[in-house]
Amino acid sequence: MSDVTAGPVPQLARPNFRTIALIIASAMFMEQLDATVLATALPTMAHSFDVSPAHMSIALTSYLLSLAVLIPASGKVADRFGARTVFTCAIIVFVLGSVLCAQAPTLPFLVGARLLQGAGGAMMMPVGRLVLLRTVEKKDMVSAMSWLLVPALIGPILGPPVGGLIVTYLDWRWIFYINVPISVLGIVLTQIFIPNMREHKREPFDLMGFVLSGISLSFLLFGFEMTSRGALEEAPLAFALIVLGIASGAAYVVHARRPRDFAPILDLSLMRVRTFRISVIAGSLSRITQGAQPFLLPLMMQIGFGMSAAESGLLTLATAGGSMLMKAAAKPVLRRFGFRTTLVWNGVLSSLLYAACATFRPDWPQWAIFLVLMVCGFSMSLQFTAYNTVAYDDIPPTRTSSANSFYTTFQQLMLSFGICAGAMALTASRLVSGHLHPALGDFSVAFIVVTAISLLAAPVCAKLPANAGDAMSGRRNKQRRAAEVAI
CATH class of the missing domain: 1.20.1250.20 (MFS general substrate transporter like domains)
Incomplete structure (x- = not known):
């Protein structure tokens, strides 16, 4: 299917909105399921890596770091390279990170693989929704969002029982391997049904805004996550991260309000x-x-x-x-x-x-x-x-x-x-x-x-x-x- 602009899609080129919504929802389901299944398996993984369970929280926060830094750039990347291209690449990166997570021999290796997996997830979720917004007629939007949200909401609910069954009867590495068949199916269906919509007007990338927003969001996420543990010895560092996150966020607001010829990130x-x-x-x-x-x-x-x-x-x-x-x-x-x-x-x-x-x-x-x-x-x-x-x-x-x-x-x-x-x-x-x-x-x-x-x-x-x-x-x-x- 050839590239199309970001405007309304002609009726003959418009796939059934349920098909599009379910393709995107399947990717979101995989992402949400992966996060909650992993949380259930952390104690078992800690034993495998010979570390304390408390140290395994970095496997969750490293993924959140990728999301915080890269999600703001998702729209700009999709506009430049095409929504179908970026969505497909996001699934590939996510499943590659999943395979590397499954093969991880040490905790540092797992953290690096989770960062890669998060990079795919950061593009997969927002670009998938962007495809839906640009291909579905306004009158069908409520129904399309309903189809989209159900698998995304089911993922976190299914996570605990699936994680419990995997760590009880299989190796924890299967938590990541189950993403492979879903990803392959998603890639094939994306190539068939998703139009490669892009903006032909090229705008400069807001690099300064990208850096400031990434610092702000990641510091706030890490700060709040450390605060939630209730460990008094971590309180000064958590407080410092939250203050730095707020300060860099304020700096971003000042940056975003400056006159420029292109939109901020x-x-x-x-x-x-x-x-x-x-x-x-x-x-x-x-x-x-x-x-x-x-x-x-x-x-x-x-x-x-x-x-x-x-x-x-x-x-x-x-x-x-x-x-x-x-x-x-x-x-x-x-x-x-x-x-x-x-x-x-x-x-x-x-x-x-x-x-x-x-x-x-x-x-x-x-x-x-x-x-x-x-x-x-x-x-x-x-x-x-x-x-x-x-x-x-x-x-x-x-x-x-x-x-x-x-x-x-x-x-x-x-x-x-x-x-x-x-x-x-x-x-x-x-x-x-x-x-x-x-x-x-x-x-x-x-x-x-x-x-x-x-x-x-x-x-x-x-x-x-x-x-x-x-x-x-x-x-x-x-x-x-x-x-x-x-x-």
């Missing part, structure tokens, strides 16, 4: 678009809670309930079942109630469902826990389908690439911070209670803390225009929105 002017700004802010608050749940829930079931990793993982599959049910319901719900009403009230509902996890106890019937988690998965998936769709409602086609890079960067940052927020709340409750190890009450406190964060998103969503996203959901307007959408 993260275009802050996009925040002037109301629907985009609200989706970024409210979505960031909600994603902190979403990032914390897959971390807190398996730990509570294993430490507090005494379940095995496989048992707790199988129970949390209820969340994946709810996500699957949402796929068919998202567009009818948004067509009936609109984006603003759905995001406000479903946001409150999903937060209360998160809070319900704080009341789980070992004597609860498993069917009751399963039911709550299934409804939670449905509500959570609906919320993020709406966020990820309405964000681009008023973004012109020429700025889609910049908006996607900006949005994906904050999405990844907030999900990572969600894990840190959950860990910090759990550690703080344990220290205040004087417990040597987390107790059930400490998990309840952590769930309530992260729930309070997501509740703050509802009043932000209430500021959306009443008919925001109507063209995407097919909802009929009583009157058309004013042409001016930026304030």
Whole structure:
């Protein structure tokens, strides 16, 4: 298929949006599954490398470092070399890193392989979404996002049971080998169905912005991750990293606001678009809670309930079942109630469902826990389908690439911070209670803390225009929105 520009795709050249969404979602599923499976296997890998389990956290943070540094550049790279080319190369780099991880004889070798794997993941996720935004008609966007999000949400849920089964019955190296067949299939389907869209207008690359944003995001991620461990001896270094991250972020803001003939690596002017700004802010608050749940829930079931990793993982599959049910319901719900009403009230509902996890106890019937988690998965998936769709409602086609890079960067940052927020709340409750190890009450406190964060998103969503996203959901307007959408 020949290269095409970034404008609308002619109808005859447009593949079925479900096909495109599922190809991209499969890559995202592989990436999300890999991260959560690895977390389950870290103790076994530590024994293999003859290091303490605490030292294995670098295998997770090295991957996050690649994401933090490279995601902001994803849109520019796709515009220059073509979305299909970059997406294919990203899968190749990811699977090459996976094979090297599986062959790693030492921890330093594994860290280097994880950096390479993260470089592929940093391009795979945002460029995949960019392909979807540029190839799917606006009226099909809600359905396409529903198909896209389900595998991406299922990945973290499947991770614990899959990881438990692999380390129990196979060698931990199979955690990385399972990426190979998925990658090969993804590469073949990408070459067949994905158009190689690119911008023919060449702009200079914002090297200074790339360096400043990379330093800021990586320092903040490492700083928050160290803070979440609750180790007093690491507190000065964690504090220094957070301060340096904030300082370099402030330097980036000054740099980005300077007049220039090309767009900065993260275009802050996009925040002037109301629907985009609200989706970024409210979505960031909600994603902190979403990032914390897959971390807190398996730990509570294993430490507090005494379940095995496989048992707790199988129970949390209820969340994946709810996500699957949402796929068919998202567009009818948004067509009936609109984006603003759905995001406000479903946001409150999903937060209360998160809070319900704080009341789980070992004597609860498993069917009751399963039911709550299934409804939670449905509500959570609906919320993020709406966020990820309405964000681009008023973004012109020429700025889609910049908006996607900006949005994906904050999405990844907030999900990572969600894990840190959950860990910090759990550690703080344990220290205040004087417990040597987390107790059930400490998990309840952590769930309530992260729930309070997501509740703050509802009043932000209430500021959306009443008919925001109507063209995407097919909802009929009583009157058309004013042409001016930026304030």
